[in-house]
Amino acid sequence: MIFLTKQTRVISCHTKITIKVKCIVLLTLLCCVSGNENVYQRTNDIFLQNTFSTLTSPTRVKCCAYCDQTDDCMSVSYQESSRTCKLSRDPLVSVFVNGQTDTSWKSYSKNEWLLVFRGTPGIGGDIYTAWVDGIGVTVDDVTCMTTDVTTCNKNYRNPIVDSWSSVGMQQVKFAFYKDNEEAAYVIFDATGSDITSWFSSSNIVDSSWTTLATDSLNIFSIYGHDPGRRFMINRNYGGCPADAGYSIIVINKALPCTYDIQSSYPQFIISTSATSGTPETMTGMDKADVMAIFIK
Incomplete structure (x- = not known):
């Protein structure tokens, strides 16, 4: 009793x-x-x-x-x-x-957030196919089922992602973590979405990047700029030194900018302020330790 x-x-x-x-x-x-x-x-x-x-x-x-x-x-x-x-x-x-x-x-x-995907840097592979198709992911490695920095060497994907249309979630949170702390996030309205369509500027509910919802953007896409940049929220191109954006997951060095050349892939490059940063010089930008997607 x-x-x-x-x-x-x-x-x-x-x-x-x-x-x-x-x-x-x-x-x-x-x-x-x-x-x-x-x-x-x-x-x-x-x-x-x-x-x-x-x-x-x-x-x-x-x-x-x-x-x-x-x-x-x-x-x-x-x-x-x-x-x-x-x-x-x-x-x-x-x-x-x-x-x-x-x-x-x-x-x-x-009514809490559920972690459905964790992206881990430096482990290789295409984070787009990991998210969309579940290629090369783990579903049960407990070291990967957290936003903390751990010994995880895989991407984690909750099997519930495959039931996206049946789940009936209301919101998706796209977030990055640095030193075990949330460094940036965007919350989206996920009503009636599929596993890629929620990621749209028209669905923004809230963000740590306070200028994002009203900013002029040239790329806002999970697929990003093929063949080397995914989960891309970009303000403008203008030649590599003038490129400006909020988030880029670099998966290889197929594109010509300095920020495409990394010692290991993928790397999560994010703005560290309320507005966009410059990835070529890493002005107002940093590399995150973990990328995460939550639903509720």
Whole structure:
């Protein structure tokens, strides 16, 4: 049986539960966290099949609270008639892929980002085909399932990417990391997209590059400038010294600029300010350690 202390504050509405838990008591065990807050999105008539724990919970709110206090829990299934609470590692975006229709159940999922791709520099290969076709990627190497700098020597691609049209995600986050910190990001509206069409200036919702949404751009494309530049957000060409942009993933030295000539490939060149930089001289630009794509 689960009890929440009086320090717990819960706000609920028709489709969401916002839960801020300070302490939770499970029989004689007291577990406390500080400032933990999550929004749980409800999906009606769905039972999550990939569950790892089952317990009895008097309410759906307490079921979600238990998930909040359990490592790796991303979603719950709750059956009100039996007061059964099942915990799952499935994130919100995979509910319709991994769920089963059942009118006696409802699922509640944390509205969080799910890492679906990690690009690793210096390992060779074309990051475009790794993303689009899954060529040369890992799906289970835990050292690659993070944005931290690790011993990872592959690109990671979550198999959920192959179910893109079924997932029903709302947003995609394209981000770069340097020294284990987020260095730049763009958030896109992903409604009705496929695995490449979300990457468009018309879909920008937010970005650390604050001039990006209104800037004049000549290339905004995952395919980029073939044969050597991918995931390219470029402001202008003007001869190599005058080139300016926000992000370039260089995959080989097929093109003639100095920034195309690297000691290993791919390399992630990004603007380090709110506006574009100059890759030829690396003015206002740097090399990132990790590239990542998230969905939710």
